[in-house]
Structures are given as structure tokens and as C-alpha cells.
Amino acid sequence: MTTSHLLIVDDEPDMLTLLKRSLQPDLDCQVDTAPSGEAALEMIRTSEYDLVLADIKMPGISGLDLLEQVKAEYGEAITMVMMTAYGHIEMAVEAMKRGAYDFITKPFDHDALVMRLEKAFERSHLLKENERLLHECRSSNRFQELVGKSSQMQRVYETIQMVAKTDLTVLITGESGTGKDLTARAVHALSNRSQRPFIAVNCPTVPEHILESELFGYKKGAFTHATRDKKGLFQEAHKGTIFLDEIGDITPTIQTKLLRVLQEKELKPLGDARPIQVDVRIIASTNQPLAEKIKSGEFREDFFYRLNVLPIKLPPLRERAEDIPLIANHLLEKHCTKLDKPPKRISAELMDAFVNRRWEGNAREMENMIMQGILFSGGDEITPKDVGIGRPTTASTVAEITSLLDMPYKEAKESNLQTFNAAYIGHMLTQSKGNVTQAAKASGLERQALQQIMRRYGISAEPYRR
Structure with missing residues (x-):
């Protein structure tokens, strides 16, 4: 880990000696000293400092002059803390207006000074880490699990960076398939809660009466089949993050209960009269026009404003065409591995x-199409025909039929069924994110019947889960 670097600027030699001797061991940092503003500027231009602690009243270049010069040349890269005599508080306030992070009055308590400087170092390190991450995502086509180099996605990455370090509620909006789940996971991964649980709840897939007990838990005897106490997902996410996916689909009743959690940071399990305190960061997402739902009375306005503290809007794929080849190749590589297929490439015509x-x-539509292409392409290149784009030519149709006619009946039938089931069930599993129960329901089949077909044709739900 790089050692923190502090520069102390004061025209009193005894003060410089005292501060260096006392602060270097307590802050565990490298400390340099400068006897004037002029000397400080030279040192700042030749060495890299995280923090500058400067006296305001100095002959020549004063502390305020030094502050202005450093801000003009280095912006937020160097954190400035000012020292001032007790009678010059107005000057310290002026320094804060000009961009100083903090000030402390002389004579000062050593422990108080150490605590203020630790906070200043923390700010400096956080800014540098954010700058490093932004540089990485600007020089790369990926940010966490999100893919794209367009200006729209760069703005999304920067927003994620800014909101991740707070504990405020985030509302992610965007069309279906734009990456709301991946964005929520990126916010959590970059947050101070990253080592704590991330609990995702797909709100539309859970009936209202079950969703309430799933979110808030219940006490034994709360209803007929409540034979034991059960923790809710909010309690499971304690100290971590809960992601409420597609929150625009929940009922006003659940909205009211969630509003209490947002306002009071507490909840009541079903059947329990006592509230339970929870420490959870809430991230929500929706592809619904919430403003219209508020007008129609389907969505509470006060709940919306509690959710929409830090908004992240994801652009649709059609508005960032330059990202399409990057995403397509990323998905191709990902699913060739997941489906245990040899590497393939996308033809120029298909791209x-x-x-x-x-x-x-x-991107979800593209992912589904690429998975079909991996399964259907006979060679190492995926063409438009393999993913169902465009009408196949008569010659290719005849060739496919002819290839079947050369097979025994049972073999030809089995080949057709294999192709059909891989495509159809693959599509259903993609839509349900690998949830077999949901895929069966969408297919009009019993769960056991779908599982039997999957076993017969060697189709696993695992590659579709994400």
C-alpha cells in the first residue's frame, strides 16, 4: 500500500519541528515541511502530496494565496487543511469558501488535529480511488460486469462511482434488458457494504401476499402455515444491500410498508407488534413510467420521492450502436464457455x-439470439440464418431438408426435435433467467414435464441464471 504523504507549511520553524515529530508516527505517513508558501509550491510541483496542512498568515505567499494556486493547478487532487490563530476565524471561513477542506485554530489539541487530518486523508484517498476507477473504465470497454465505451455509458459509470460510496437510496430506470441488475450489483460491489449480503428480489414474480412475508418475515402463528418464525429478506440483507427489481409492479399496500422502512429504518414482521431496526441500503429498479402510474394512483408519490434520491438512467442499446459489437462479442465468449462449446465468431453480415x-x-434480446446462434451454427461462425434474422434462401432451405432426407426417419425426427427444444426451451429459460418454474408456466407445461424434456435433450438451466 502506498504511504500517505503530508506537507506542512508554516513560517515558524519550531511549529514545523513539533508538528512533524508528533504527526508522522500518529498518522503513519511521510511528513515533509516547508518554511514558506514559495517553498511549498516548489515542493508540490516536484513531489506528490495527498494532503497539505498550511498556516494562513505567512509573509510573501500567504496560506490563502497558496490555496488558490494549488486549486488552480491541481483541482481536487490535493486536499488542503488550513491553520489559523483563534482571532482569525473569518479568514478560515474564507479559505473554506475558496476550496479548503477544513481548518483548525491555534493553539490546537493534538488528538483533535490528528482526527481532522485522518478524515482529510480519507477524502484524498477516496478521490484518488475514484479517479483510478474512472481511468480504468475510460481506457477499457468494461466496468464491473457492464460493457460499453460510448459516452452514454461513461456517464453511467461515473454516476455509479459517485453514488456507490453513499448509503442513499438509488433508483435505476431503463427499458427491459438494459442492465439494471448489473448496475445494482456494480453499485453494491463498489460500496462500503460490498463484503455484506446483496439480496435481489424480482418483485413481479412474487404474489402480493407472499411478497410481504418474504420481505418482512413473520412470527410463528401469524397465519395458518406459519409453524415457525421466519426472517424476512430485509433482515437477511442487514448491513448489506437489498435490490428491489421492477418495483413499479408492486401494489400500493406493499409500497406503504416499504415507505416505512425507507423513512424509519424499521419494519414489522407479520404477527409481531414490535418493530425491528434494519440497516439496509435500498436499490430499486423499474422499466415502468412511474410518473404516469403516480397520476393514475397506482404508485404513491411520496414513495417515489423516497426512492428517487439518486437516479441512474440506463440508455437503450439502439442509442449506443458503437457498443453493440463489444457487447455481442462479450456475450459470445461468455456463452460459448457456459454452454461448453468451442470458440465461435460472429460473421460480418450478422454483425x-x-x-x-x-x-x-x-442486451437481453441479443443474449438470447447469440445463445441460439451458438447452439444452431454448424461451424465456427454464426450467421444471420443461425439466429433467425432474415428469411432463409430457397437453396438453403432445400439443403436443410435434403440433409434430413438422407437420415433414417427416427434420426431425422430426433435431430429436428433437438434443434426445436434447444431453441424453444433456451428462449424460455433466458426470459425467466434460468427459473424452471417460470419457464414451465410461460410454456404452458407442468414443471415436471419441462424438466423431463430438459433431461432428455441435455438442457441445463444453469447457464441461463445470472
Whole structure:
């Protein structure tokens, strides 16, 4: 780990000696001293400092002059803390207005000074870490699990960086398939809660009466089948993050109960009269027009404003065409590995079709199409025909039929069924994110019947879970 670097600037030699001797061991940092503003500027220009502690009243270049010069040349890269005599508080306030992080009055208590400087170092390190991450995502096509180098995505990355270090509620909006789940996970991964639980709840898939007990838990005897106490997902996420996916679909009743959690940081399990305190960071997402739902009375306005503290809006894929080849190749590599298939490439014709497609389902639609292409392509290249784009030519249709006619009946039938089931069930599992129960329901099949077909054709739900 790089040693923190502090520069102390004061025209009193005894003060410099005292501060260096006392602060260097207590702050565990490298301390340099400068006897004037002029000397400090020279040292700042030749060495890298995290923090400058400067006296305001100095002959020549004063502390305020030094502050202005450092801010003009280095912006927020160097944190400035000012020292001033008790009778010059107005000057210290002026220094804060000009960009100083903090000030402390002489004579000062040593422990208080150490605590203020520790906070200043923490700020400096946080700014440098943010700058490092931004540099990484600008020089790379990826940020966490999100892919893209467009200006729209760079703004999203910067917003994620800013909101991640707070504990405030985040509302992620965007069309279906734009990466709301990945964005929520990125916020959590970069937050101070990253080592704590991340609990995701897909709100529309859980009936209202079950969602309430899942979120808040219940006490034994709260209802007929409550044979034991059960912790809710908010309690499971204590000290961590809970992600309420597609919150625009929940009922006003659940909205009211969630509003209490947002306001009071407490909840009541079903059947329990006593509230329970929870320390949870809430991230919510929606593809719904909440403003319209507020007008129609389907969504509480006060709940919306509690959610929409830090908004992140994700752009649709059609508005960032330059990212399409990056995302397509990323998904291709990912799913070739997951499906245990050899590496493949996307043909120039198909990539051109991808770039010009509207992508109503965004990256999720593309992911589904690429998975089909991996399964259907016979060689090492995926073409438009493999993903169902465009009408196949008569020649190719005849060739496919002819290849089947050369097989025994049972083998030809089995080949067709294999292709159909891989495509159909793969699509359903993609839509349900690998949830077999939901895929069966969407298919009009019993869960056991779908599982039997999957076993017969060697289809696993695992690659579709994300």
C-alpha cells in the first residue's frame, strides 16, 4: 500500500519541528515541511502530496494565496487543511469558501488535529480511488460486469462511482434488458457494504401476499402455515444491500410498508407488534413510467420521492450502436464457455445486422439470439440464418431438408426435435433467467414435464441464471 504523504507549511520553524515529530508516527505517513508558501509550491510541483496542512498568515505567499494556486493547478487532487490563530476565524471561513477542506485554530489539541487530518486523508484517498476507477473504465470497454465505451455509458459509470460510496437510496430506470441488475450489483460491489449480503428480489414474480412475508418475515402463528418464525429478506440483507427489481409492479399496500422502512429504518414482521431496526441500503429498479402510474394512483408519490434520491438512467442499446459489437462479442465468449462449446465468431453480415437492429429487448434480446446462434451454427461462425434474422434462401432451405432426407426417419425426427427444444426451451429459460418454474408456466407445461424434456435433450438451466 502506498504511504500517505503530508506537507506542512508554516513560517515558524519550531511549529514545523513539533508538528512533524508528533504527526508522522500518529498518522503513519511521510511528513515533509516547508518554511514558506514559495517553498511549498516548489515542493508540490516536484513531489506528490495527498494532503497539505498550511498556516494562513505567512509573509510573501500567504496560506490563502497558496490555496488558490494549488486549486488552480491541481483541482481536487490535493486536499488542503488550513491553520489559523483563534482571532482569525473569518479568514478560515474564507479559505473554506475558496476550496479548503477544513481548518483548525491555534493553539490546537493534538488528538483533535490528528482526527481532522485522518478524515482529510480519507477524502484524498477516496478521490484518488475514484479517479483510478474512472481511468480504468475510460481506457477499457468494461466496468464491473457492464460493457460499453460510448459516452452514454461513461456517464453511467461515473454516476455509479459517485453514488456507490453513499448509503442513499438509488433508483435505476431503463427499458427491459438494459442492465439494471448489473448496475445494482456494480453499485453494491463498489460500496462500503460490498463484503455484506446483496439480496435481489424480482418483485413481479412474487404474489402480493407472499411478497410481504418474504420481505418482512413473520412470527410463528401469524397465519395458518406459519409453524415457525421466519426472517424476512430485509433482515437477511442487514448491513448489506437489498435490490428491489421492477418495483413499479408492486401494489400500493406493499409500497406503504416499504415507505416505512425507507423513512424509519424499521419494519414489522407479520404477527409481531414490535418493530425491528434494519440497516439496509435500498436499490430499486423499474422499466415502468412511474410518473404516469403516480397520476393514475397506482404508485404513491411520496414513495417515489423516497426512492428517487439518486437516479441512474440506463440508455437503450439502439442509442449506443458503437457498443453493440463489444457487447455481442462479450456475450459470445461468455456463452460459448457456459454452454461448453468451442470458440465461435460472429460473421460480418450478422454483425452488420446487429448494429442496424432496433433491439426492443436490448442486451437481453441479443443474449438470447447469440445463445441460439451458438447452439444452431454448424461451424465456427454464426450467421444471420443461425439466429433467425432474415428469411432463409430457397437453396438453403432445400439443403436443410435434403440433409434430413438422407437420415433414417427416427434420426431425422430426433435431430429436428433437438434443434426445436434447444431453441424453444433456451428462449424460455433466458426470459425467466434460468427459473424452471417460470419457464414451465410461460410454456404452458407442468414443471415436471419441462424438466423431463430438459433431461432428455441435455438442457441445463444453469447457464441461463445470472
